[in-house]
Amino acid sequence: MKDLFIRAEGLTKYYGNFPALLGANFEVHKGEIVGLLGPNGAGKTTLMQILTSIILPTSGNAWIGGFHIIEDSLRSRRMIGYCSEKSPLYLDMTVSKYLSFVGDLKEVRNKKERIYQVIDECGLESAVGKIIGKLSKGFRQRVSLAQAMLNDPSVLILDEPTIGLDPEQIKDARGLIKEFASERATLFSTHILHEASLLCDRVIIMDRGKILAIDTPARLDSSLGGFFCINLVIEGPRGEVDNRLREIPEVAEIGAKDHLGGRATNFAIKTADPDRVTKEVTKIAREKGWDILQLSREQRSLEEIFHEILVREKEK
Amino acid sequence: MKFLAIWKREVTSYFASPIAYVITGVFLLISSYFFYTDLLFFNLYHMNQTSLTDGLWVFYFNDLRYVLIIIIPLLTMRVFSEEKKLNTLEMLLSYPIRGSELLFGKVLGCMTFFLFLILLTFIYPVILSTMWRIDVVPLAASYLGFILMGLLFVSSGIFVSSLTENQIVAALGTYGLLIFFWFLSWNEAIANPKVMKILLQTSVFDHFIPFARGIVELQHVSYFILVSAFFWGLCLLNLEKRRWRRIF
Numbered sequence: 001m002k003d004l005f006i007r008a009e010g011l012t013k014y015y016g017n018f019p020a021l022l023g024a025n026f027e028v029h030k031g032e033i034v035g036l037l038g039p040n041g042a043g044k045t046t047l048m049q050i051l052t053s054i055i056l057p058t059s060g061n062a063w064i065g066g067f068h069i070i071e072d073s074l075r076s077r078r079m080i081g082y083c084s085e086k087s088p089l090y091l092d093m094t095v096s097k098y099l100s101f102v103g104d105l106k107e108v109r110n111k112k113e114r115i116y117q118v119i120d121e122c123g124l125e126s127a128v129g130k131i132i133g134k135l136s137k138g139f140r141q142r143v144s145l146a147q148a149m150l151n152d153p154s155v156l157i158l159d160e161p162t163i164g165l166d167p168e169q170i171k172d173a174r175g176l177i178k179e180f181a182s183e184r185a186t187l188f189s190t191h192i193l194h195e196a197s198l199l200c201d202r203v204i205i206m207d208r209g210k211i212l213a214i215d216t217p218a219r220l221d222s223s224l225g226g227f228f229c230i231n232l233v234i235e236g237p238r239g240e241v242d243n244r245l246r247e248i249p250e251v252a253e254i255g256a257k258d259h260l261g262g263r264a265t266n267f268a269i270k271t272a273d274p275d276r277v278t279k280e281v282t283k284i285a286r287e288k289g290w291d292i293l294q295l296s297r298e299q300r301s302l303e304e305i306f307h308e309i310l311v312r313e314k315e316k
Numbered sequence: 317m318k319f320l321a322i323w324k325r326e327v328t329s330y331f332a333s334p335i336a337y338v339i340t341g342v343f344l345l346i347s348s349y350f351f352y353t354d355l356l357f358f359n360l361y362h363m364n365q366t367s368l369t370d371g372l373w374v375f376y377f378n379d380l381r382y383v384l385i386i387i388i389p390l391l392t393m394r395v396f397s398e399e400k401k402l403n404t405l406e407m408l409l410s411y412p413i414r415g416s417e418l419l420f421g422k423v424l425g426c427m428t429f430f431l432f433l434i435l436l437t438f439i440y441p442v443i444l445s446t447m448w449r450i451d452v453v454p455l456a457a458s459y460l461g462f463i464l465m466g467l468l469f470v471s472s473g474i475f476v477s478s479l480t481e482n483q484i485v486a487a488l489g490t491y492g493l494l495i496f497f498w499f500l501s502w503n504e505a506i507a508n509p510k511v512m513k514i515l516l517q518t519s520v521f522d523h524f525i526p527f528a529r530g531i532v533e534l535q536h537v538s539y540f541i542l543v544s545a546f547f548w549g550l551c552l553l554n555l556e557k558r559r560w561r562r563i564f
Contacts, residue, residue: 052410077412084410088403090325092332104321105411147407 003030004066005079005155005185006051011060013046013209020046022209023060028185030154033177035196036189037306038206044189045085047206048159051187052082065154078107081148085159085189087140091133095124095143098132099150106151114150122146122176138169145176156180158188162195174199197302205309212309220305227252229298230269230277236290238265244288245269248280264293318413319421326395326425336429339387343433346386350379351440368444369454369530377458377528380437381521384462384469385498389490391429392473393483395422396555400481415555419474419548426470427463434463454530461527464540468520469494471547478554497521 006028013021021043028034036044049055051062053073062069067076090098096115103111119128122142127135132143141161148156161177162170177186177199190196196203197217205213205220213220234241238256245254245267253270271277274297285292330336358372365371399405408418441450469490476489497520516522520543523536 049406054406054409074412074414077410080410082407082410084403084406086403088407090329090404091402092329093325097328101321101325102411105318105408105413107318107412 004028005030006062006064006187008047008051008062009060011047011050011057011062013043013050013055014058019209021050021057024211026204026211026214028155028187030185031182032201033181033186033188033199035200035203036187036206037193037196037203037302038189039310041208042206043209044206045159046209048082048157048187048189051155052080052157053077078151079154081151081153081156083144083148083156083158083161085163087144089132089140089143089147092131094129094131095119095135095146096128098143099146102147102150108151114152118146118149121149121179123172138165138172141165141169141173142176145173149180154184156184156186156188158186160189160191162190162192170195193302193306203302205306207310207313210313212313217302217305220309227270227272228274230271230274230281231294231296231298232267232269232281232292233259233264233294234267234285234290234292235264236285236288240288241265241267241290244284245281248277250276250280259293264291319417319424322413322418322421323424323428326422327428330391330425330429335390339390340433340436343383343387344436346383347380347437348440350383351376351437354379355444367451368448369451369458373455373458373530374528376440377462378525380462381465381498381524384466385491385494387433388430388466388469388473388494389487391426392470392477392490393487394477395426395474396478396551397481397483397486401483415552419551419555422474423467423470423548426474427467430466430470431463434459434466451530457530457532458528460532461524461536461540464527464537465520465524468540468544468547471544471551475547475551475554478551 004027006026008024008026011021011024012019024043024047026034036047038044046055050057051064051069053069053076056070064076065079067079069076090101093101096119099115099118100111103115108114119125122145124139124142124146127139127143132140135143141164145158145161148158156177158177162173165173174195177188180186188199200217202214202216203220204211232245242254242256242265245251250271250273251269252272255268257266258264259266269277269281278295278297281295282292284290354372354375357375358368361371396405399408441455444450472493473486473490476493477483477486479489480486500515500519500521520540523539526533526536
């Protein structure tokens, strides 16, 4: 429990009669990066605003670093570094003055040293004396990340941290998030599923205020069940291999194409039981003396998992 | 002492903004015009009959009230509405800072600029002192009343600013509120005497009149502080309505 940095129990938020968040339960531990995924209106920002004490939940509880977000709000906010989706900054201030201002509000010890450290970590050396309003979107995002990091937070909450950035800036921002994640719990929302699969240890999939799934992408893939695809590249008589594969009862569908100019064949095997099929294929190849060049289970992309979870939820 | 960081940010922001210089120019223009006309009036009618306090300063400070009605909404319109529009209020609320620290930093920032404007009017008594003997105590009382009235106007303007993210709406709303304060005791000719008594008790300008005459009374000082505190309370409630937080 020592490393449990974010704990949410039944967080619910209604705006009038509209349910923005319904009974969110989850935990995030030290060193973990957890991605919040969901379409617009899923409740991601609402959840983040509740955790940062910007808004009050209608019901439920949450603790940041062991401090209750309502009863011990000041202390819980001391543990947080928050980066809002719109990167709200005072455009008339210079980067250094802005960070100094935030440092005062966050009660940062050894403020000057810490500001230099964060400027260095966020690659802001060339922007220090510049007016924020004159910086590029990428640099503003860095400034936003720097203000979040200023108090060396145990919990980093980032709302769409890479939105509106160009590919190079996105790469830089992801690098920074990875770098900062080791000693803290990081919760970040994104629309880019590829980004979540690159950065996250676990994902939380949300829709219409509800958490639909929480797990690693691989475990979510397994838990969804259904059909999996096995990719087999094998050297052997194509017709015979095809016949033997179709004899395996667990195989649902087979597709074949030439591989390496016809010397080998690439089979795509659709099955509900990939472990069983893998064992059978290995056994047959050994008996027949066929060479297996590749045998891999294709994992569904996070996009496919995400869409399947959403579709299943809608079908309920 | 986090309110000091907010105060510093507010003051820097005022002096970095062109609107502050326009406000200063307008204030100096109108206040100097009032001073000039009131001094002429004093020279023509009162010079040999009454003191500077009764013949000049009371008229001058009563005229300056109208300048306050013009400039305070322009000073306060951006205080919270700009923060709301830029979403920086969201960031401030995520920091470990109490709503009261945020509010008092803002009020203090606004009052600092207001005091700067008042400081500029010191030139008039300084010039006069080369020709007349200035009675400092009643003059200081008038300035104290003016500052307290400014505090009330600033507090009401900041409250209105916390209601909207549109600066124009905030300014117009504050104009409406201040003009209401001004008109509150105007209908004395038709009002019931009992109603009039209550209206006079609540009228901002009527509480200022003794100060303009150089008299400081606790009930009037308390009135300005209590009404200002009333607007601080409303502002805090409005800021905190989206969430629970320890206000004080």
